Amino acid sequence: MAETQAPPPLPPASRLTYDYVTRTIARTLGNPTRGYFLLLGAAVALLTVGIITLLFLIRYGLGLAGYSHPVYWAVFITCFVFWVGIAHSGTLISAILFLFRSAWRTAVYRTAEAMTVFAVMTAGLFPLIHIGRQWYFYWLIPYPNERGLWPNFKSPLIWDEFAIGTYFTVSTVFLIMGLIPDIAAVRDLATGWRKKLYAITALGWTGANEQWRHYTRGYLYLAALATPLVLSVHSVVSWDFAMAIVPGWHATLFAPYFVAGAIYSGCGMVITLLTPIRKLFQLEEVITVHHFENLAKLCLLTGSIVSFSYLTENFVAWFSGNPAERAAFWYRAFGPYWWASWTMNICNGLLPWLLWSKKVRTNITALFVISIFVNIGMWFERYVIIVVSLAGEPYTTWTNAVYNPTWADWGIMAGSFGWFFMWFLLFVKNFPAVAISEVKEVLAAPMRQKARAGVQHT
Amino acid sequence: MTTHLRLPLPKPLQDIIHPPPTPGVLGVFSYLDTTVDAIKKLRAAGHTDFTVYSPVPRHEIEDALGQAVSPVRMFTLIGGIAGCAIGAWLTLWMSYDWPIVVGGKPVGSVPPYVVIMFEMTILFGALSTILGILFNAAFAARRLGTVQYDERFTNDRFGIFVPAGSDKVSPVEKLLRDAGAEEVRRG
Numbered sequence: 001m002a003e004t005q006a007p008p009p010l011p012p013a014s015r016l017t018y019d020y021v022t023r024t025i026a027r028t029l030g031n032p033t034r035g036y037f038l039l040l041g042a043a044v045a046l047l048t049v050g051i052i053t054l055l056f057l058i059r060y061g062l063g064l065a066g067y068s069h070p071v072y073w074a075v076f077i078t079c080f081v082f083w084v085g086i087a088h089s090g091t092l093i094s095a096i097l098f099l100f101r102s103a104w105r106t107a108v109y110r111t112a113e114a115m116t117v118f119a120v121m122t123a124g125l126f127p128l129i130h131i132g133r134q135w136y137f138y139w140l141i142p143y144p145n146e147r148g149l150w151p152n153f154k155s156p157l158i159w160d161e162f163a164i165g166t167y168f169t170v171s172t173v174f175l176i177m178g179l180i181p182d183i184a185a186v187r188d189l190a191t192g193w194r195k196k197l198y199a200i201t202a203l204g205w206t207g208a209n210e211q212w213r214h215y216t217r218g219y220l221y222l223a224a225l226a227t228p229l230v231l232s233v234h235s236v237v238s239w240d241f242a243m244a245i246v247p248g249w250h251a252t253l254f255a256p257y258f259v260a261g262a263i264y265s266g267c268g269m270v271i272t273l274l275t276p277i278r279k280l281f282q283l284e285e286v287i288t289v290h291h292f293e294n295l296a297k298l299c300l301l302t303g304s305i306v307s308f309s310y311l312t313e314n315f316v317a318w319f320s321g322n323p324a325e326r327a328a329f330w331y332r333a334f335g336p337y338w339w340a341s342w343t344m345n346i347c348n349g350l351l352p353w354l355l356w357s358k359k360v361r362t363n364i365t366a367l368f369v370i371s372i373f374v375n376i377g378m379w380f381e382r383y384v385i386i387v388v389s390l391a392g393e394p395y396t397t398w399t400n401a402v403y404n405p406t407w408a409d410w411g412i413m414a415g416s417f418g419w420f421f422m423w424f425l426l427f428v429k430n431f432p433a434v435a436i437s438e439v440k441e442v443l444a445a446p447m448r449q450k451a452r453a454g455v456q457h458t
Numbered sequence: 459m460t461t462h463l464r465l466p467l468p469k470p471l472q473d474i475i476h477p478p479p480t481p482g483v484l485g486v487f488s489y490l491d492t493t494v495d496a497i498k499k500l501r502a503a504g505h506t507d508f509t510v511y512s513p514v515p516r517h518e519i520e521d522a523l524g525q526a527v528s529p530v531r532m533f534t535l536i537g538g539i540a541g542c543a544i545g546a547w548l549t550l551w552m553s554y555d556w557p558i559v560v561g562g563k564p565v566g567s568v569p570p571y572v573v574i575m576f577e578m579t580i581l582f583g584a585l586s587t588i589l590g591i592l593f594n595a596a597f598a599a600r601r602l603g604t605v606q607y608d609e610r611f612t613n614d615r616f617g618i619f620v621p622a623g624s625d626k627v628s629p630v631e632k633l634l635r636d637a638g639a640e641e642v643r644r645g
Contacts, residue, residue, distance in 0.1 A: 017614060018513055018514075018613060018614035019613055019614040022513075022612075022613045022614065142548065142552060148555070148556055149556055150552035150553070150555060150556055151552075152558065153548075153549040153552065153553060153570060153571055153574055154560075154567065154570045158574075159570070159573040159574065159577075162573070162574050162577040162578070163573070163577050165577075165581075166577045166578075166580055166581040169581060169584070169585070170580060170581065170584045173584060173585070173588050174584075177588065177591070181612070184612045185513070185612040185613060187612070188609035188610075188611075188612045188613065189609075189613070203592075204599070205612075206511060206607050206611060206612070207511045207512055207513055207611050207612055208509045208510070208511055208598075208599075208605075209509060209510040209511075209512070209519065209520075209523055209525070210509070210594075210595060210598035210599070210602070211595045211598075212512065212515040212520075213520070213525050213528050214528045214529075214530050214590070214591045214594040214595050214598075215515075215591055215595070216515045216528075217527065217528035217530045217531060217591075218528070218530040218533075218534075218587045218588070218590060218591035221530065221531065221534040221583075221587045222584055222587055222588075225534070225538075225580050225583050225584050225587070226580075226584070228576075228580065229577075229580045232573075232576060232577070232580075236573060236577075437513060437514050437515075438514075440513055440514045441514045441515070445489075445490040445514075445516060445518075446488060446489050446490060446614070447489055447490055447491045448488075448489040448491055448492050448638060
C-alpha cells in the first residue's frame with residue numbers, strides 16, 4: 001500500500017481526524033514484519049503438532065487419549081467449552097455493548113468479533129475429534145437417510161449442535177457485515193492485488209445514503225439477534241452437563257454461571273490479544289488505556305459473578321444435605337485433583353479482586369499478566385467441572401480411576417491454539433483489525449462552524 | 459478523477475450490479491454541516507433522488523434527508539417467524555416420523571424443542587436480515603443507476619451526487635458551491 005508506508009506523526013487525541021484514523025488503521029495492513037512472521041510460524045508449528053496428533057488418533061483410535069472409566073469426557077470437551085467461552089466476550093462487546101451505545105467498544109470490537117469467529121471455529125473441531133470417527137460427523141445433521149432415523153431432539157447434545165452452528169453462522173455474518181464499510185475504506189487506499197481483494201469483498205460499498213440506511217438498520221437487528229443468541233449458546237453448552245445427573249453437574253445454576261465465566265474468560269483473551277497487537281501495529285492512539293480499563297472492569301464484574309457462583313455451588317452442596325453432592329464437592333477441593341480446583345479458585349476467585357485497584361486496571365503489563373492467568377484459570381474451571389466431577393462420581397466407585405491426560409490430549413490442545421492464532425494473525429494482517437468507520441463515528445464530525453462542533457451525537 | 463474498480467461480470471449480473479451511468483453533478487464536501495445544508499437546499503429546490511455519501515452514518519444526514527425507516531425490519535421479522543416455525547416443524551415432525559417412546563412420555567414434547575426453535579429463529583432471522591440489506595441496497599443502486607463516486611468518500615469527505623440532464627446542470631452546480639462544496643464536477 002503505497003500511501004501507508006510512512007507512519008504519520010501522532011497528533012494529540014483532540015486532533016484525531018477521519019483521515020488520521022483511516023490511515024493509522026490501514027497501516028496495519030502494510031508489509032508484515034519479521035516479528036509477525038515469527039508469531040505466524042509459531043502458530044503454524046503448533047497447528048502441525050495438532051495435525052500429526054490427530055493423524056495418530058485416526059490411525060490408532062481414541063485409546064491414545066487418556067480416557068479411563070468413567071472419565072469419557074475429558075480434555076477435548078474441556079477445550080471445547082473453553083474455546084466456546086472465549087468466543088462469548090466478542091459478541092458481548094460487538095452486540096450487547098452496541099445496543100447499550102457504549103462508545104468505547106468501537107476501538108476494540110473488531111478484534112473481539114474476529115476472536116469470536118475463530119474461537120468458535122476452534123471449538124467446533126473438538127466434538128468432531130472427540131467422536132473418534134470423524135468421517136461420520138454428518139450423522140449429527142438431521143438429513144433424510146435410508147434408515148429413516150432422525151437425531152433425538154430431546155438430547156442436549158443436539159441442542160448444542162444447533163446452538164454452536166447458529167452461533168458460528170451468525171457471528172461470521174455479523175463480522176463480515178461490520179467489515180464491509182471498512183474494507184471499502186482500505187480498498188480506496190490500496191494498490192495491486194489488495195485492491196482487487198478488497199474490491200470483491202467490499203461488495204460495492206460506497207457509503208451512499210441508501211446503503212447506510214439499510215445497513216445501520218440491519219446491523220441493529222443483527223445485534224439484537226446476536227444478544228439473546230450469545231446468552232443462549234453458553235447456557236445450552238452448560239445444559240450438556242446440567243441435564244445429566246452427575247453430582248457437580250446437575251444444577252440449575254449452570255446457565256448463568258457458564259455465561260458469566262465465558263465472558264470473563266473472553267475478556268481475558270481480548271486483553272491477551274490486544275496488548276501485542278496494539279504494540280505491533282502502533283495503535284496506541286486508537287486503543288487507549290481507557291479501553292483496557294473498561295475491559296478490566298468487565299473482567300471484574302464477570303469474575304465476581306463467577307466467584308459468587310463458586311460460593312453458591314459449594315453452599316448448595318452443603319445445604320442440600322445430599323450426600324452425593326457433598327462428596328463430589330469434597331472430592332473436588334481435597335481429592336486427587338485438589339491442585340486443579342485451587343488453580344481455578346485462585347485464578348478466578350481471588351485474582352479479579354486485584355482489578356478493584358485503578359492502578360492495576362490502568363497498567364497494561366499487569367493486565368496482560370492477569371489476563372493470562374484468567375485464561376489458565378478458566379481452562380481449569382472446565383477441567384474441574386468436567387473431569388473431576390466424572391472422576392469422583394459416586395455411582396461406580398469400583399471403577400474409579402485417576403484420570404491423567406496423555407500426549408495425545410496435549411497435542412490436540414496445542415494444535416487448537418495454533419489453529420486459533422494462525423487464523424487470527426492472518427485476519428489482522430489482511431483485514432482492518434480496528435473498525436474504521438465506527439471509530440470515526442465516535443469522533444467529533446468535521447464542522448465548518450466551530451461553535452457547533454460541541455454538539456455531537458456519539 | 460478516480461473511478462471505482464470494476465470487475466467483469468456475466469451479462470445479467472452486470473446489469474444488476476453495474477447499471478448504466480446516470481448523468482449529473484457530484485459535489486465533494488469537507489464538513490458535515492455544509493453537507494447537511496446542501497441537502498436541505500436541494501430538497502427545497504425540489505430534488506429527491508440525489509445520493510449522499512458519507513464515511514460514517516450520521517443522524518444529521520438521515521434527518522436532513524427525511525428517509526423512511528428501512529424495510530429491512532420486515533425481512534428480520536419474517537425470517538425470524540419462519541425460522542421458529544421451521545424449528546417447530548423439524549422437531550415435531552421428525553419425532554413422530556420415528557417415535558422413540560421413553561418412559562411413556564409424549565413423543566413430541568415441546569419444552570426441549572423450544573431450544574431448537576429459538577436457535578432457528580435467530581439463524582433465519584439473521585440470515586434474512588443480511589439478505590434484506592443486500593437486496594434493498596442492490597435495488598436502490600439499480601434504481602439510481604451508476605452514479606459518480608470519489609474514493610475520498612470512505613475516508614474523510616462527504617459527497618452529494620445530483621442526477622441532472624445537461625440543461626439543469628448549472629443551477630445544481632451553483633447550489634452545491636453556495637452550500638460549501640470544495641469541489642464540484644460533472645459526469
